[in-house]
Every structure is written in structure tokens, then in C-alpha cells.
Amino acid sequence: MDLTNAIVPKTSIGGITIGENISQVQARLSSRYKIHNGPNSLTINDGLITAYHGADGTISAISCNAAFKGNYESKLWPGMTVADVLKLSKTQMAWSGFVQIDNISGIGLSLPEEYDDFDSLTDHFDLDYVFTELWVYDF
Known part of the structure; x- marks a missing residue:
């Protein structure tokens, strides 16, 4: 397979x-x-x-x-930049160590441990910061 x-x-x-x-x-x-x-x-x-x-x-x-070439509805993929996230989503929130967008549960971009919370993505990250991992979870 x-x-x-x-x-x-x-x-x-x-x-x-x-x-x-x-x-x-x-x-x-x-x-x-x-x-x-x-x-x-x-x-x-x-x-x-x-x-x-x-x-x-x-x-x-x-x-x-980021070597994985798939994406979720052209909105989320590993290797996205902060600029990509801001451009392609209406809302972003920190949830359980992930960036969750547009209230879509069960999928997120992994946040570094030291930045597990934010009011705005640009509080801690430059626009060219790359999220290297995407996760799918059911918790």
C-alpha cells in the first residue's frame, strides 16, 4: 500500500x-x-x-x-509559514500545544513548547516562521 x-x-x-x-x-x-x-x-x-x-x-x-505533500482543504499543511496561516484563515488560537484555525478541531500545527499560548501568532513568531509539523488528533 x-x-x-x-x-x-x-x-x-x-x-x-x-x-x-x-x-x-x-x-x-x-x-x-x-x-x-x-x-x-x-x-x-x-x-x-x-x-x-x-x-x-x-x-x-x-x-x-514538511516532506509530506498533502494538505487539508488548501488551508493547512506542514511547512506553512505564519504569513500563510494568517492569509488562509480567519481565526487562530493556541490549543493544547497546537495552532488551531477557524475552529476546526482535530488538526493543528505544532507549536514549540516555549510558545504554547498566544493572543496573536505575531506575538511570538515572525511572518516567515515555518511550522514544520502538522498533527491530527481526536482529543
Whole structure:
């Protein structure tokens, strides 16, 4: 199976789905992609996609880096700049370590730990700051 470019909030990145068992993902992709198993994650092609899972192997969140070429409705993708986010969204808020836009839940751009809150994105970030990771989660 090949990865897709699809991003679905609260559900999936690249065809890897929250709730799926990590062993199924590994079996499906290991012949075509470089896989690294961590204690609570499976990383594909050096972070192209990373699936996070609990002890039982159930995927609870998924992230992708700027090498991933998919996007969500031409509004969100890994590798966006602050300028892109401001141009393509009406509202931005910090939520649980992520930039969430336009009240779309279950998808966000990862914030650096030291900047987990803001009133405006430009409070802490220059317009050319790049968000290197996008996450899909159901919490």
C-alpha cells in the first residue's frame, strides 16, 4: 500500500487512521517505506509521517513533516509559514500545544513548547516562521 496525500481532521494522515493498530500499519508499509519503531511511535521515512500509539498498539495521534505533500482543504499543511496561516484563515488560537484555525478541531500545527499560548501568532513568531509539523488528533 502506498501512502496518500489525504489529511482528515480527527481521523487520518496519508491513509493511516487513528484507532488502527500500529502492527497493521507496519505490515502494510514496511516493504515500501523506511520504518523506525520507537517505544510509543512508528516513524515512516524519517518523520514524513509518525503514528503515536499506546501500549496496546492503538494509534491515538498522527503527525507529518514538511516532506509530506498533502494538505487539508488548501488551508493547512506542514511547512506553512505564519504569513500563510494568517492569509488562509480567519481565526487562530493556541490549543493544547497546537495552532488551531477557524475552529476546526482535530488538526493543528505544532507549536514549540516555549510558545504554547498566544493572543496573536505575531506575538511570538515572525511572518516567515515555518511550522514544520502538522498533527491530527481526536482529543
